[in-house]
Amino acid sequence: MKQKNIRIKDIAAMAGVSEGTVDRVIHKRGKVSSDAADKVNKVLAEIEYTPNLLARTLGTARNYRLIAVIPHPESDPYWKQSFEGLEQGEAELAQFGITMSVERFFYDPTKKESFQQVTLKAFHSKPDGILVAPLFYYASVPFLKELSESKIPFIQFNTRIEQAKSLSFIGQDLFQSGRLAAELISLGNAGNGSYILLHVEEDLPNSIHLLEKEKGFKNYFETELAPQPNHIKSYTLPDSTHVLFEKELQSILRTPNLKGIYVTNSKAYLIATYLEKEKQQVRLIGYDLVEENINYLRKGMIQFIIHQNPKRQAKLGIRTLVNYLLFDKKPTALNLFPLEVITKTNLDSYQI
């Protein structure tokens, strides 16, 4: 005879008290004599009570309000994918009859002020939980601190502010990401060569995440390929519409013995366009499955894309917040996503 799932009712019977008392003990609502509490706790210690999540949620499910703070989806295809992840996460909830609204607050990823403005608004609307991509370090610190102090649970994703006491961080280890890029760019290129690291269209001082990648990239060459005399240089390129963009890129491409270029964000396609025009053969590595990158990956102008899976990150963010709010499930503090390597050949297997 199988031991069926144990219900509160069963526990009550075993302990010789009423269901209400068991409920009070489990939820620590007080108003229980130490005598009764002991009896219940004794039973709870023996058996392993796992509440039925279905029943729990069905009965309760008040209206939660979540806020997601991310860069504007139109600012970059990458953030568009995050946005879609939010939508998927929300749809998933609807299935379970959970009326949980996910409001989206967008900011301009190139403007710190825009981020500050939006986070202020988010904070004041007092949501039940927040999912935030804190791109700007100095603007994020006080905001996240405020959240902690007012006990609004929040999850960081994509970029991590370490000292913030978030429920969880969802994203990748960017230092390792840089190391991976270095490994892939140097693979099979025995002997000495020059490698370029490019930050394109970015406000570098404000972007810890890019600097992390740079550190990792250089670290790999130092630790793994030390005896080989490789030259690593990093550059920052302005907006591609800027007059200087082309000029500076041209001079970069004239680096002697240039073996590879590592673009630290999703803009590798800008470089690929150039290489194609000049018919120059250099190994090119970038980030994110955005359409332009995919095209150049297919053509063979980009060899590797490191995929961050923004969609899955956002979806998991929503799911994690829900689990916390509804089911009282504490997530792991660090949820590091795999560093996914995409090539021309396995690309299709990653398309949904």
Place this chain on the structure above:
Amino acid sequence: MKQKNIRIKDIAAMAGVSEGTVDRVIHKRGKVSSDAADKVNKVLAEIEYTPNLLARTLGTARNYRLIAVIPHPESDPYWKQSFEGLEQGEAELAQFGITMSVERFFYDPTKKESFQQVTLKAFHSKPDGILVAPLFYYASVPFLKELSESKIPFIQFNTRIEQAKSLSFIGQDLFQSGRLAAELISLGNAGNGSYILLHVEEDLPNSIHLLEKEKGFKNYFETELAPQPNHIKSYTLPDSTHVLFEKELQSILRTPNLKGIYVTNSKAYLIATYLEKEKQQVRLIGYDLVEENINYLRKGMIQFIIHQNPKRQAKLGIRTLVNYLLFDKKPTALNLFPLEVITKTNLDSYQI
């Protein structure tokens, strides 16, 4: 004012009938006058009714019995991971108070007879659903046909028998997998060279999945690297304890201008051991994150591992069957997993 989630009760009110009638229409239980049915259908057409899965499951949830047919977990670390995936999937269910048992039927992956025996047993126990890894082609075809005929829903994973009418296939595109291996093995190796494809400890004629990989591997060289004069050869190696194993491997490793070896299963570490002993530098590519492979990946003796994520495959298999049985959700016929590329550097990001 927000439109709350629409319930059966609401539909009943809108259509001017009772809840029971709506229920009968939705579930096509008959016993409804065409008059009443029309009214309900009209309402259903206007709104988008999404039943509350929580409530639905809570009320029903009879005891389902699933059977998983996989190679014995001790036969190979790979199958151990599948096994763990089954466990995780089952644990997930328990949370929701769903009493669904997942019985495991194991077979010896090197013995067709063992597979036949186990599948027969599985079939006769008349479960509500089956999850099967059909490694043996000829033994699988009649079994899967029987399942179809007796309307037992089943899901194939890992290996796919195309003509079988399974609910879904969960796994990878093995042809592409071979192509990917070819791309990675040839990367940066300009010019001509010799590449070896190795089937280790396998009963080749019975293993379509390995032949698919071989086809893909060769296809890549033909289509993508055609002008380069590369030599591709494939070999089959016996059990590593066999006297011939060492001898044959030695002769293979003496192939002139040998650039890379592609091992089509999880046994790449056997080759790595050898290369290490002989201090030979050859690019080595294999499958699966089993411990021995991981060690050699860390040492740099194996350059790439293609990861099949057996754990996630198995977990998803369970989940898919549950969704089908409990929620009446039809899965996609083909659920192709990404071909994940693991290197020394991104390995840690894949470890859980």
Place this chain on the structure above:
DNA sequence: CACAAACGTGTGTGCGCACACAAAGTTGCT
């Protein structure tokens, strides 16, 4: 035309839990 069978429809119950509220028991104080 009466009465049974077939059909159509509405109501009731339980799934397991959370939470509100009523009932019972205890204590303190005059």
Place this chain on the structure above:
DNA sequence: AGCAACTTTGTGTGCGCACACACGTTTGTG
């Protein structure tokens, strides 16, 4: 002792759905 004020305990209700069952209506048959 008597009563208020508090503490502890038990019972009831609803979440949305599936399904059983009872009631009401139509149709068929002798």
